[in-house]
Amino acid sequence: xxxxxxxxxxxxxxxxxxxxxxxxxxxxxxxxxxxxxxxxxxxxxxxxxxxxxxxxxxxxxxxxxxxxxxxxxxxxxxxxxxxxxxxxxxxxxxxxxxxxxxxxxxxxxxxxxxxxxxxxxxxxxxxxxxxxxxxxxxxxxxxxxxxxxxxxxxxxxxxxxxx
Numbered sequence: 382x383x384x385x386x387x388x389x390x391x392x393x394x395x396x397x398x399x400x401x402x403x404x405x406x407x408x409x410x411x412x413x414x415x416x417x418x419x420x421x422x423x424x425x426x427x428x429x430x431x432x433x434x435x436x437x438x439x440x441x442x443x444x445x446x447x448x449x450x451x452x453x454x455x456x457x458x459x460x461x462x463x464x465x466x467x468x469x470x471x472x473x474x475x476x477x478x479x480x481x482x483x484x485x486x487x488x489x490x491x492x493x494x495x496x497x498x499x500x501x502x503x504x505x506x507x508x509x510x511x512x513x514x515x516x517x518x519x520x521x522x523x524x525x526x527x528x529x530x531x532x533x534x535x536x537x538x539x540x541x542x543x544x
């Protein structure tokens with residue numbers, strides 16, 4: 382099984398997100414203006430050449446500017462000494478149904494952390510679906526908020542990791 386990570390394959394990332402978040406989970410507001418900003422890095426994973434999963438990472442300041450209605454990350458101890466431009470958000474981590482239960486979400490998260498680091502991030506935050514807490518914790522993320530229901534009524538929580 383050969384794995385390949387690519388960045389900025391926007392259409393492929395959209396295909397995964399449409400399948401997982403819209404078709405499977407019923408989300409309506411899956412795409413936003415952040416997706417089209419040059420500072421947004423779309424990460425895609427391919428297994429033996431077949432599209433398997435995706436994520437996106439971008440500067441937190443971009444979300445504050447383009448999507449002020451989105452849930453805002455809470456301040457936490459990990460913010461100490463990190464400039465605003467060095468805080469990135471990770472989201473839209475998804476694996477296609479036929480590739481699940483193979484540890485590929487962890488591969489995508491690690492590649493996303495690396496893409497954020499390469500873009501200048503020192504801190505990554507994410508607003509995860511509550512049931513995915515352990516996946517991110519295994520990747521070094523710590524919970525920095527209580528559970529909320531700000532994302533289409535689904536239970537989410539904020540987590541963060543210093544790079």
